[in-house]
Amino acid sequence: MEKNAEKADEVYLATDPDREGEAIAWHISQVLGLKNPKRIAFHEITEDAIREALEHPRAIDAKLVKAQEARRVLDRLVGYDLSGLIWKKVRYGLSAGRVQSPALRILVEREREINAFKSEAYYNIAADVFGGDKIVFRVVCEEEPRDKKISETILEKSHSGSWFVKDITETEVKRSPRSPFTTSTIQQSASSRLGFSPARTMLIAQKLYEHGFITYMRTDSLNLAASAQAQIAGIITNKYGKEYVEVRNYKTKSKNAQEAHEAIRPTNAALETAGANEEQKKLYRLIRERTIASQMADAKLSRAKVSANIKEGGIPDFSATGTRVMFDGWLACDTRARGEDVELPKVEINETLTLKDIVSEEKHTEPPSRYTEAGLVKELEKRGIGRPSTYASIIKTLHDRKYVERDNRSLKPTDTGEVVSTFLEKNFMNYISDSFTAEMEDELDDIADGKREYVKTLSDFYKPFHRDVKAKEKIDKLTNLGEAPKEFKCPKCGSPMIIKLGRNGKFLSCSRYPVCDGARKIDGSVVEPNKPIGTDPTTGLQIFVMEGKFGPYVQVGENPPKSEKGGKPRRASIPKEKDPASVTINEALKYLSLPRVLGVHPETGKEISANNGRFGPYIVYNGDFRSLKKADSDDVYTIELPRALEILKEPKKVGRRAPRAKKTPTGN
Numbered sequence: 189m190e191k192n193a194e195k196a197d198e199v200y201l202a203t204d205p206d207r208e209g210e211a212i213a214w215h216i217s218q219v220l221g222l223k224n225p226k227r228i229a230f231h232e233i234t235e236d237a238i239r240e241a242l243e244h245p246r247a248i249d250a251k252l253v254k255a256q257e258a259r260r261v262l263d264r265l266v267g268y269d270l271s272g273l274i275w276k277k278v279r280y281g282l283s284a285g286r287v288q289s290p291a292l293r294i295l296v297e298r299e300r301e302i303n304a305f306k307s308e309a310y311y312n313i314a315a316d317v318f319g320g321d322k323i324v325f326r327v328v329c330e331e332e333p334r335d336k337k338i339s340e341t342i343l344e345k346s347h348s349g350s351w352f353v354k355d356i357t358e359t360e361v362k363r364s365p366r367s368p369f370t371t372s373t374i375q376q377s378a379s380s381r382l383g384f385s386p387a388r389t390m391l392i393a394q395k396l397y398e399h400g401f402i403t404y405m406r407t408d409s410l411n412l413a414a415s416a417q418a419q420i421a422g423i424i425t426n427k428y429g430k431e432y433v434e435v436r437n438y439k440t441k442s443k444n445a446q447e448a449h450e451a452i453r454p455t456n457a458a459l460e461t462a463g464a465n466e467e468q469k470k471l472y473r474l475i476r477e478r479t480i481a482s483q484m485a486d487a488k489l490s491r492a493k494v495s496a497n498i499k500e501g502g503i504p505d506f507s508a509t510g511t512r513v514m515f516d517g518w519l520a521c522d523t524r525a526r527g528e529d530v531e532l533p534k535v536e537i538n539e540t541l542t543l544k545d546i547v548s549e550e551k552h553t554e555p556p557s558r559y560t561e562a563g564l565v566k567e568l569e570k571r572g573i574g575r576p577s578t579y580a581s582i583i584k585t586l587h588d589r590k591y592v593e594r595d596n597r598s599l600k601p602t603d604t605g606e607v608v609s610t611f612l613e614k615n616f617m618n619y620i621s622d623s624f625t626a627e628m629e630d631e632l633d634d635i636a637d638g639k640r641e642y643v644k645t646l647s648d649f650y651k652p653f654h655r656d657v658k659a660k661e662k663i664d665k666l667t668n669l670g671e672a673p674k675e676f677k678c679p680k681c682g683s684p685m686i687i688k689l690g691r692n693g694k695f696l697s698c699s700r701y702p703v704c705d706g707a708r709k710i711d712g713s714v715v716e717p718n719k720p721i722g723t724d725p726t727t728g729l730q731i732f733v734m735e736g737k738f739g740p741y742v743q744v745g746e747n748p749p750k751s752e753k754g755g756k757p758r759r760a761s762i763p764k765e766k767d768p769a770s771v772t773i774n775e776a777l778k779y780l781s782l783p784r785v786l787g788v789h790p791e792t793g794k795e796i797s798a799n800n801g802r803f804g805p806y807i808v809y810n811g812d813f814r815s816l817k818k819a820d821s822d823d824v825y826t827i828e829l830p831r832a833l834e835i836l837k838e839p840k841k842v843g844r845r846a847p848r849a850k851k852t853p854t855g856n
Contacts, residue, residue: 193220200245202238205229205449206406206577207256207636214253231407232455233400255636258646262286262632265650269657270616277666278608279691282589286628287574289612289620291582292591294567295559296601296609305555311339315506315546317351317496323533324544327496327506332551339548342503349498351541354505357493362486365518367410367438368451368479371576372569374405377478379562381524382470383597386561386580392471393452401462402454402475406577409449410438412479416450420457420483428520434485453479477522484518492532496541508532558598572626603693607666615660619653672696672708679714680706691735705747722773724780731776733768734759740768742776761800778825787829789836796832798824807832814840 193199199222203209209229217225226245230237263286270284313329333339369377374393375386384392393405412420417435424433438451454462454476463469490512495505510532513519519526535541559567565579574582583599586592591605601609612620628649634640672685678698685696685708696708708714720730721742729745744758760779762768783799789809796809798816805816805824814835816822822831 189216190220193222198226200226200228200242201248202228202230202241204406205231205404207252207259210249210252211256211260214248214250217248231404231450232402233397234455237455251638252636254642255632258635258642259632261646262628262649265646266619266653269654270612273657273660274608274611276661277611277663278604278689279667282604282608283585284608284612285582285585286619287568287578287625288582288585289609289616290571290573290622290625291564291568292586292601292605292609293613293620294564294571295586295592295599296606298556298559299601299606302555302558307552307554308334309336309550309552310334311336311548312551313339313342313506313546313548315346315351315496316544317541318544319353319533319535319539319541321533325494325508325533327494327508329504329506331504336550343546343548345498345500345503346543346546349500349503351496351498351543353494353535353537353539353541354497355493355495356535356537359491360514361489361491363489363517363519364486365436365481365484365522366478368412368453368482369475370408370410370440370451371406372408372565372579374452374475375565375576375579376562377474378471379560379565379597381474384467384471385583386565387584388467389471390580392467396463396468396472396475399462399464400455401459401472403450403452405452407449407452408440408576410440410451411449412437412451412453412483416453416457416479417483420480423457423480424484424521428484432484432517432520435483438482451479481518481521484521485515487513487517487519487526488515490514494532494535558595558600560597561599564599571622572629573622574625575629603689607669607689611666615663616656619656669694673712676708676712678704678706679708680704721771721776724777731773731780733762733771733776735768739764742771742779744780761802763800782824784825786827786832789833796829796836798827798832800824807835809836812836812840814838 199220201213201216203212203216210227213225213227216222225248227248228241228245230241266286267283267288270289271282274282274284310332311334312332315327315329316324317327318324329342333342367373371390375389378384378389379386382389390405393402396402397405421433421435452475454472457476457479460473460476461469462472492510492512493507494509495507497503497505510530511527512529512531513526516526557563561583564583565576568574568579568582569576586599586605589604590602591608592599592601594600618624631640631645635642635645667689669687669689672687674684676685676696677683678685678700681698681700681704683704683706684699685706686699687694687710688697694710696710696712698704698706718732718734720732722731723729724731724744727744732743732746734741734743740762741759742762747757758780760776760782762771762779766775779800783797786796786798786807788795792810794810796807798805798807800806803815805822806813807816807827808814809832816824816827816835822835
């Protein structure tokens, strides 16, 4: 880029049309030393859009750059401080964040509601009746009694009473189409209709955007370009008729939406299918269908309700409802939203009905449902937590940290997630509350609008926050969660047990640990000892697969008692891509062959060896570590001395960071 920029008369910066894109453009201009860079932005990769942008270049928006930097710095200030504290109090490798932690709290609060829920019985009563035309239809009791005796009384009176039509109501209702997609609504719809995770949806949408099939996918605007509306109106007229067209302009409910942007739509709605694979085609069809439907007329439906009772009275009303589509409107395009028509038989008020059958079914109230990924996205948006462009990465982080796990399509907090969230709620609730998080988003938007100075905003937040974090460093480690039920004694020594949090969740540990390492599962059952997978031919000791602080590993021999002094057993890490449960004895011996001494350097006589580390395979010589890359066909188990010497002669890579700019957009 530097060479091309030096040759060019003009340089146009066409990064993404959002805060991150603006910041990238600024950094590029600094690295290339551009004096008067021209910033262009477009929301679709089409020839017309790019030509239009080239005709209207502008300067880099310093306010947007500051807003992006403020958001990034704030996230790091919160994340680094809180994550460091959680590493000390729970476990290394966990994290907390300005938006991540409120999202986790929402999931944990719902789980507490589920656990505290007390189910109650109720009775659903339904009767099959028919009138003079002999067509049977079902009416349902409008009350659901909690008392079985009341249910039985209703059944008795229903059997002996004279049924009749008490009332008939018929109303015409309209169903309006939904607005075109924003970032959050496409994540929700793709999850419910296509089964895509938010992260997967955004990845697929990115590909569609890059190939010019859809407009920019990170947006909270509901606008459609006038040219797009005109094209869509023509498509609707040709396929369905002029009466199906209703050009609509939607207003976003988000007070900070960037209305200059567009909603997500096809760049050419006449294209019925697009995409390089089936996933892309499915998402494109969903976007196209939603966009076209958003510009169509309301559907008109007729809803009828028939109420029935017995002439003797003394029981609640029973009723049946039916729906009939009078004019399908936008439902002609989005047929999955239509549902089925339910026609009721023709009856008249006071008409006599005959009871064919009546049943009472005992049911039980159910706890609130866990959030799905789509449901969490919707809840975050409703509460003003985070921004749509960040939702997918937030949910991915919750999975990566093992704070949540999927239970079918629902998100269930793990023991680790529950402990971390409880700690943050107890000690930092004012920083992870809905109100604080939403207010901070507003302040960041004010920085983008030039209404607030960003260094002062960050300083006003960080000083008290950092002080609060420091004050909590003295509290006890969070992995000890209290005494276990007294009936559970240590299976090894009979001592009382305590509840602890381990890498795989809660368990019961001997209170005399580390003197005694007796343990039980959280339900009180005894933990089965590690089973050997084979024998080491060199020592004759058994080899085990075990779990440690930094992941799974294989070990030669059992752990010696804590009271005994001596060296640790020989161990080797299991590669990240390998399932520990499937490790064979030959694979274990292969892992244990590391580190391998390859030989000595011909010039210094110092040793060169190969090994596996936390960041992958490497060779090391005299403190000089060099990673082994699969792309170079270098294998830690087979590499020999000549190849190692070649790698050591290569210039050492120091990273891909661009040179640091001389000054920041704030001048500080």
